[in-house]
Amino acid sequence: MRKIRLVEVRSELAAGTRGASLGIDAMKVASLGKHSDFFLRFQPIRVKNENDLLFQEPKFKNAKYGEGVFTVLKRVCDAVSDLRAEGLFPIVLAGDHSTAAGTIAGIKKADPDKRLGAIWIDAHADFHSPYTTPSGNMHGMPLAMATATDNIECEQNDIEEETEALWERIKSIGMRGPKMKPEDIVFIGVRDTEPEEDYLIKKHGIKNFTTAEVTEKGVQQVSKEAMEILKDCDQIYISFDVDSLDTSISVGTGTPVPEGLTKEQALELNIELIKDKRVCCWEIVEVNPTLDTENRMANNAFEILEATTASLIQNF
Numbered sequence: 423m424r425k426i427r428l429v430e431v432r433s434e435l436a437a438g439t440r441g442a443s444l445g446i447d448a449m450k451v452a453s454l455g456k457h458s459d460f461f462l463r464f465q466p467i468r469v470k471n472e473n474d475l476l477f478q479e480p481k482f483k484n485a486k487y488g489e490g491v492f493t494v495l496k497r498v499c500d501a502v503s504d505l506r507a508e509g510l511f512p513i514v515l516a517g518d519h520s521t522a523a524g525t526i527a528g529i530k531k532a533d534p535d536k537r538l539g540a541i542w543i544d545a546h547a548d549f550h551s552p553y554t555t556p557s558g559n560m561h562g563m564p565l566a567m568a569t570a571t572d573n574i575e576c577e578q579n580d581i582e583e584e585t586e587a588l589w590e591r592i593k594s595i596g597m598r599g600p601k602m603k604p605e606d607i608v609f610i611g612v613r614d615t616e617p618e619e620d621y622l623i624k625k626h627g628i629k630n631f632t633t634a635e636v637t638e639k640g641v642q643q644v645s646k647e648a649m650e651i652l653k654d655c656d657q658i659y660i661s662f663d664v665d666s667l668d669t670s671i672s673v674g675t676g677t678p679v680p681e682g683l684t685k686e687q688a689l690e691l692n693i694e695l696i697k698d699k700r701v702c703c704w705e706i707v708e709v710n711p712t713l714d715t716e717n718r719m720a721n722n723a724f725e726i727l728e729a730t731t732a733s734l735i736q737n738f
Contacts, residue, residue, distance in 0.1 A: 426731065427505050428466040429514040429525075433494045435472060435487040436520035436560035437708075439676035443473055443517045445709030448674070448720035449727065456721075460728050464513070467505070469497045471517075484552040484579045488588045491560050492595070495524035495567075499596045502528025506702065513731060514705035518676075519548055520560045522661050523567035525705055527596030529659055534597060539606040539655030540568075541648055541695055543688070544663040545679035547612050547619040552589050553577045554618040561708075565607060567592055570600040576618035604628060606655055608648045610636065610691065611666040614679045633668075633681055641687060645694040657702045660695055662688070662730075664708050664723050671722055674714025685722050692730040697737045704730060 434442040453460050472490035480486035498514075498521050505512045506529055514525050530538055542548070542565065550556075551566040554573050566573065570593045581589075593599075604626035612630045615623070623630065629651055631644050639647075652658055665675045668682035683691070696704055709723045 425510050426464050426513055426734070427510045428464045429469060429498070429501055429505070429512050430466050431469045431471070431494070431498055431514060431516040431521045433471040433473060433521055434517040435475060435490045435494065437518035437676050438557060438559040439710065439713070440476070441710040441712030442676060442708055443471065444711050445517055445720065446515045448709055448711035448717055449515065449724040452717060452721040452724040456724070458728060460731070467501050469494065469501055480558070482558070482585045482588065484555055484558045484581050485560055485585050485588055486558040488560060488585070488592070491520055492588060492592050494521060495527065495592060495595050498524030499527040499531060502703065503531040503596065506532035511734065512703045514703065515727070516705060516707045518561040519544070519661075519663055519707045520564050522705060522707065523564040523592070524595065525703060526568040526601050526659060529657060529703055530601040531596040533657060536656035537606065537654060538602045539608070539652035539658045540602060541608045541610065541652075541658065541660045542612070543610045543661065543666045543691065544612055545614050545665040545682055546663070546677065547609065547615045547623065549619040549622050550616070552581045552585050553579055555579065556616060568601045569604050571604065571622065573618055573622060576621050578618065606652060608651050610644065610648065611683050613681060633683055636683060636687055636691070641690040641694055645691065648695065649698050655700065658698060658700045659703045659705070660692070660701060661705045661707070662692055662726070664706065664719060667722070672719060674710050674717070674719025675708050676710050676713070685726070689726050689729055692726055693733040696730055696734045699738070704734070
């Protein structure tokens with residue numbers, strides 16, 4: 423059986439809506455309601471955040487709170503790298519999705535010679551850079567960080583030298599250059615993209631299993647096809663953003679998008695995908711209980727977390 427360690431990252435610097443730093447504790451509240459001992463069974467590592475920067479105005483227009491994002495990503499990278507070096511399986515519970523770039527960097531730092539692929543279950547592609555971002559919110563940039571993609575071909579913003587230097591530092595966390603190839607990314611449920619991201623998806627031939635495709639083909643077939651696309655990868659990382667769920671249930675997240683996955687589909691997807699023995703890390707992000715008075719999202723998220731972990735344990 424794999425030895426699991428939780429990594430708790432209460433950072434929300436890169437989100438456009440405040441409150442995602444409370445998502446981990448909201449899931450813990452949900453576990454109490456279900457009388458679960460989940461959070462007693464797994465020892466957590468708590469990564470220090472820089473959320474106090476939110477009380478100040480952001481320094482970088484096209485990379486908001488980027489100096490704090492860099493610091494947190496580096497800490498996440500080191501934490502995940504240390505766990506992987508010890509042969510442990512990190513389950514990362516995080517606030518905003520930018521920290522996924524730190525997770526990916528940590529996996530790669532521990533095993534630099536292994537080809538890494540990612541399954542990105544999300545409403546968004548998260549493939550912007552400071553050169554293309556419409557908002558400056560860096561939770562829309564983790565895949566560009568991880569693949570060292572600037573997308574200058576679609577440049578929209580004339581960024582300052584300080585922002586450019588910061589972006590170069592972020593892309594070099596863990597090691598210089600790309601941690602993975604864009605071709606080694608599989609999207610599931612992505613449905614809210616900008617033209618700059620669409621350009622990259624088409625350029626690199628990135629497969630996106632839409633919600634309709636998941637419904638039509640079924641979870642088992644989509645999981646099989648996703649893993650087949652990543653057949654040449656030695657390791658696979660799964661990132662689950664709760665906004666991949668439909669707005670009928672994804673109230674408690676900062677950027678909900680209609681026509682998403684059902685809870686049952688998301689549950690079954692994660693249970694099935696994590697069975698692949700190449701999966702080396704799983705992450706859940708963007709639960710925001712301040713937008714959800716009944717804690718419904720955290721309850722659904724915890725149910726998926728607990729079931730996915732059980733699947734991992736049962737299959738190793």
